[in-house]
Amino acid sequence: MPVPPHHGRLQWIDVPPPMRARLEDALGAPVTAALTPHGGFGHQLAATLHLADGRRVFVKAAGDEGPLTAANVHEAAVLDTLPPGAPAPDLLGIHHAAGWTAVVIAHLDGPHPDLSPRSRDAEQTWALLDQLTSSPAPAPYAAAVRTTPSTAAALHGWDELLADPPADLPPTARAHLPQLAEQEAAWPTLAAGDRIVHGDLRADNMVHDRTRGVTFVDWAHATTGPACIDAASLAPQLILAGHAPEVVARLLRDHPATATNPVATTAFLTALTGHWHLNARKTAPPGAPGLRAYQHRAAAAGLALLNHRLD
Ligand SMILES: Nc1ncnc2c1ncn2[C@@H]1O[C@H](COP(=O)(O)OP(=O)(O)OP(=O)(O)O)[C@@H](O)[C@H]1O
Ligand SMILES: [Mg+2]
Numbered sequence: 559m560p561v562p563p564h565h566g567r568l569q570w571i572d573v574p575p576p577m578r579a580r581l582e583d584a585l586g587a588p589v590t591a592a593l594t595p596h597g598g599f600g601h602q603l604a605a606t607l608h609l610a611d612g613r614r615v616f617v618k619a620a621g622d623e624g625p626l627t628a629a630n631v632h633e634a635a636v637l638d639t640l641p642p643g644a645p646a647p648d649l650l651g652i653h654h655a656a657g658w659t660a661v662v663i664a665h666l667d668g669p670h671p672d673l674s675p676r677s678r679d680a681e682q683t684w685a686l687l688d689q690l691t692s693s694p695a696p697a698p699y700a701a702a703v704r705t706t707p708s709t710a711a712a713l714h715g716w717d718e719l720l721a722d723p724p725a726d727l728p729p730t731a732r733a734h735l736p737q738l739a740e741q742e743a744a745w746p747t748l749a750a751g752d753r754i755v756h757g758d759l760r761a762d763n764m765v766h767d768r769t770r771g772v773t774f775v776d777w778a779h780a781t782t783g784p785a786c787i788d789a790a791s792l793a794p795q796l797i798l799a800g801h802a803p804e805v806v807a808r809l810l811r812d813h814p815a816t817a818t819n820p821v822a823t824t825a826f827l828t829a830l831t832g833h834w835h836l837n838a839r840k841t842a843p844p845g846a847p848g849l850r851a852y853q854h855r856a857a858a859a860g861l862a863l864l865n866h867r868l869d
Contacts, residue, residue, distance in 0.1 A: 566594070566601070566847070567594050567600065567601055567602065567603065567604060567605075567845075568601060568602060568603045568619075568620075569592065569594065569603070569605070570589065570592030570603065570605055570607070571592075572603070573603055573619055573658065573660075574655070574656035574657075574658060575656075576655045576656040577619065577653070577655040577656050577658045577660060579655075580653050580654075580655040580660075581607075581617065581653055581660055581662070584651060584653055584662070585607070585609055585613075585615060585662070586611075587609040587610045587611045587613065588609070588610045589607045589608065589609060589610075590608050590609065590610050591607075591608040592605045592606070592607050592608070593605060593606045593608070594606075596670075596762075597670055597762030597763075598762050598763070598776070599846040599847075599848060599849040599852070600626070600845075600846065601844070601845030601846065602618060602619065602620040602626045602630075603617065603618065603619040603620065603660075604616075604617075604618045605617055606665055614665040614667075615650060615662050615663070615664070615665050616647070616662070616663045616664070616665045616666070617660055617661065617662050617663070618630050618633070618660070618661045618663070619658055619659065619660035619661070620658065620659065621657055621658050622654075622657050622658060622659055623657070627658075627659040628706075629778040629779075630659060630661045630778065631652065631659065631661070632702075632703070632706050632778060632780070633661065633776070633777045633778040633780070634649050634652050634661045635702040635703075636699065636702055636703060636777040636780040637649035637663065637777060638702070639696065639698040639699040639701075639702045640699060640754070640777075641696050641699070641754075643689075644690060644754070645686045645689070645690065645770075645772065645773050645774050646773065646774055646775070646777060647663050647664040647665070647666055647773060647775065648663070648664040649661070649662075649663060649664075650662040650663060650664055663775075666765040666767040666770070666773050666775065667765075667767055667768050667769075668765050668766045668767045668768050669765070669766055670761045670762050670764060670765065670766065671683065671761055671764050671765075671766040671772045672761075672766075672799070673761050673795055673796055673798075673799035673801075674799045674800045674801075675799075675800055675801055679766060679772055680792075680796055680799070680801075682771055682772045683759075683764070683772055683792060684789075684792070684809075684813070686772060686774070687785075687788050687789055687792065687815065688814070688815070690753075690754050690756075690788070691753040691754060691785035691788070691789075691815055694752040694753065695752055695753060695754045695782050699754060699782075700752070700782055703780055703781045703782055704782075706781070708749060708755075708757070708781040708782075708783060709757060709758075709779045709781070710749060710755060710757045710779065710781060710783060710787050710826070711745070711746055711749035711750075711781070711783065712746075713745070713826075713829040713830050713832070713833045714742055714745075714829055714832055714833060714836075715742070715829070715831070715832025715833045715834070715835050715836030715837065716735065716738040716739040716741075716742045716828065716829075716832035716835075716836075717739050717742065717743065717832075718836055719731075719735065719738075719739075719832065719835060719836055720735045720736065720738075720739040723735060724839055726839075727835070728858070728861060730861060730865060730868075731835065731861055734868050737868060737869065738828055738831075738832060738864070738868075739832075741824055741825050741828040741829075742825065742828045742829045742832050744821075744825045745822075745825040745826055745828065745829040748784070748821065748822040748825050748826070749783050749784070749787075749822075749826070750783065750784075751782060751783040751784035751785070751787075752782055753782060753783060753784060753785045754780070754782065755780060755781045755782060755783040755784075755787045755788055756774050756777060756779070756780055756788050756791075757777075757779030757780050757781055757787065757788070757791075758776060758778070758779040758791075759774070759788050759791045759792050759795065760791075760795050761795060761799065763775055763776040784819055784822050784826075785814075785815040785819070786815050786816045786819045786822050786823040786826060787826055788815075789810070789813055789815040789816050789823075790810065790816060790823050790826050790827045790830070791830065793806050793807075793809065793810050793827070793863055794806075794827075794830075794831075794856055794859035794860045794862075794863060795859075796809075797859035797862060797863065798855055798856065798859050803859070803862035803863055803865070803866070804866065806863060807863055807866035807867070810823065810863070811866075823867075824864075824867045827860060827863060827864060827867070828864060830860060831857060831860030831861055831863075831864055834853045834854075834856045834857035834860055835857040835860075835861075837850075837853050838850055838853035838854040838856075838857050
């Protein structure tokens, strides 16, 4: 059984041979190359398989003893029940062998979107979010996500930071710690809702496919909730991509998904930012290089937005 690598992801060659054989059999052609796309912090196999007949598929695979298989199976159920036209790739299959599970997904061809102000990808992403959340989640999707607790609803951090404030906490956060902890504490009761929530919207969880345009991937945290969750998640990502915090703060104030639900938006953004501030200061987990550095940057972006929403 391969252990998580300290740098980067498991490779195709690390997958037990019976699972590789099972996949080649199911796909109907030998794998001629397996390329690991750039992006994400996970250590499981997440690779584009090139097949001898010229097709390409995307595969995520992990051993069943860890938590990743459950997340991949959840993602497969989500992909299988999203409404037609949703900005997501199709599920092609799930396979089990040698104590591993592999989820095969239609391959998207392109880079991560460019969320910077010079690109139109951010605009397209907002439009996709509007489309995704304009009506309640279909019943099969709601049923598929019901069995997995929402990671969005469980986000927190300021409670622990208030109890034991780190010396390097930014002055704005330190000055507002009780208010931040209070807003965060309100979040779980506001997290209920009937809309589709991707739950982990970052540029590296999207692909700008050459024919489909921006498409959301990595639906492992998908759930139901208020429409403001994904819109408010996207906001700090735009700051990380170079948008001015005051411009993004205005977008959040005016965008339908967040403007109609300002209390939940602030509570969610507070909980997400608290999660980043708390976790950025923890020891790095194995197999996730770059995660803590990202969380530090995201924590600063989240706080820059909250500055516009705090008393
Ligand atoms: N269907 C797809 N077609 C092509 N590339 C994809 C597809 N799905 C994901 N990718 C690429 O693979 C990378 C890893 O996939 P994904 O984010 O689903 O894996 P993960 O292990 O759950 O990620 P994380 O590290 O965020 O937990 C993405 O950042 C993206 O670049
Ligand atoms: Mg990812």
